[in-house]
Amino acid sequence: DGVTVSLTEARRSEVVCAGILILVCVVSPIIIVLVRNAVNTIQVYASNLAEKARELEYEKELSDSLLYQMLPPSIAKQLKQTQQVPAEFFSSVTVYFSDIVGFTAIAAVSTPYQVISFLNSVYKLFDEKIECYDVYKIETIGDSYMVASGLPVRNGNKHATEIASMALELLEATSMCRLPHRPDQTLCMRSGIHMGPCVAGIVGSKMPRYCLFGDTINTASRMESTGEPMKIQISDDVKKALDKTGLFLTAPRGVVDVKGKGEMSTHWLEGRIGPSPERPTTTSLDCTPSFLARIHSQRSPRYQSGKPRIQ
Structure with missing residues (x-):
């Protein structure tokens, strides 16, 4: 069992x-x-x-x-890190203004699209030229173009020569410009330069802008408005700074009645002595932060087809 x-x-x-x-x-x-x-x-x-x-x-x-x-790279970084950028005083900067002569008459006989297209082509040309200099484009107001050197990163005593060299190159480039819809009409520009102290800082919370304040900016604007077509008018302070370098040709204009300043002794910037220094072309000069170079060289696959993929 x-x-x-x-x-x-x-x-x-x-x-x-x-x-x-x-x-x-x-x-x-x-x-x-x-x-x-x-x-x-x-x-x-x-x-x-x-x-x-x-x-x-x-x-x-x-x-x-x-x-x-x-915004300038240094200011943008500071703005991202601290969310605020205090105003800063600069003891010496050089400010450049230019204006298209007869712009009102040009706009009167052009369509709005032609005006925008024309200004865009001029500003794009200027933007490419100034990339080769130690300057910062402040803003464009209508047909007025404003550039400064010596801020937001100080460059010692170079700001006057940088702006002067840039102004001569822009004037030369302007002489070869033609209006796209009026090819027989040559573009004329009036320029002015002044140097001195100023205060710079971020203004506004929506679309913030890096703005300059002070008598230096007003005087630079008056140098442009009281100038003559296809000439660069400079103040006596700029002339003295350029004379120290011995690299530029100037000619006295005489005494000019400047609004808000009274009579001022001004000069014409006529050129450089000897050949201009060789500068990198805009295609070989890397004037942008490294991450911008990565953006242009390695585009996201999402955008390579021209349209974003919706998932």
């Missing part, structure tokens, strides 16, 4: 083990498939997450690039 009971229990255990083995053989492939699908899902999710992270980084760099075009 004991042997019979043992054999019976052994058969039962054998059946149970066989059932368990069959169950394992049936369930294992299902578990393997489920695990494999889970791994694939995690890999796809990780890949999508990495792509989203790259796109987010690209969008961040793109927004930073727009900020760097609106």
Whole structure:
């Protein structure tokens, strides 16, 4: 009897083990498939997450690039870090103003689209030229173009020569410009330069701008408005600074009645003595932060087709 009971229990255990083995053989492939699908899902999710992270980084760099075009790089970095930029005093800077002679008459015989197209072509030309100099474009107001040197990064005594060299190159470039819709008409520009102290800072919370304040800016604007077509009028202070370098040709204009300043002795900037210094071309000069170079050289796949992918 004991042997019979043992054999019976052994058969039962054998059946149970066989059932368990069959169950394992049936369930294992299902578990393997489920695990494999889970791994694939995690890999796809990780890949999508990495792509989203790259796109987010690209969008961040793109927004930073727009900020760097609106504000000087050093000011933009400070604004991002501290959310505020205190006004700063500069003991000596050089400010340049230019104005298109007869712009009102040109606008009167042109369509709004032609005026915008014309100004855009002129400003794009100027923007390309000034990239080769240690200057910062402050703003454009209508047909007026304003540039300064010596801020927001101080450059010692170089600001006067940088602006003078830039002004001569812009004047030369202007002489070769033609109105797109009036090719027989030559573009004429009037320029003025002054140097002195000023205060600079961020103004406004919406579309903030880097603005300059002080008598130096007003006087530089008067140098332009009281000038003559295709000439660069400079103040006596600028003339003295340029004379110290011995690199520029100037001619006395005489005494000019300047609004708000009275009579001032001014001069014409006529050229350089000897050849102009070689400067990098706009295509080889890297004047932008490193992340902007990455944006232009490694565009996000999301934008390579010309249209953003909607997911």
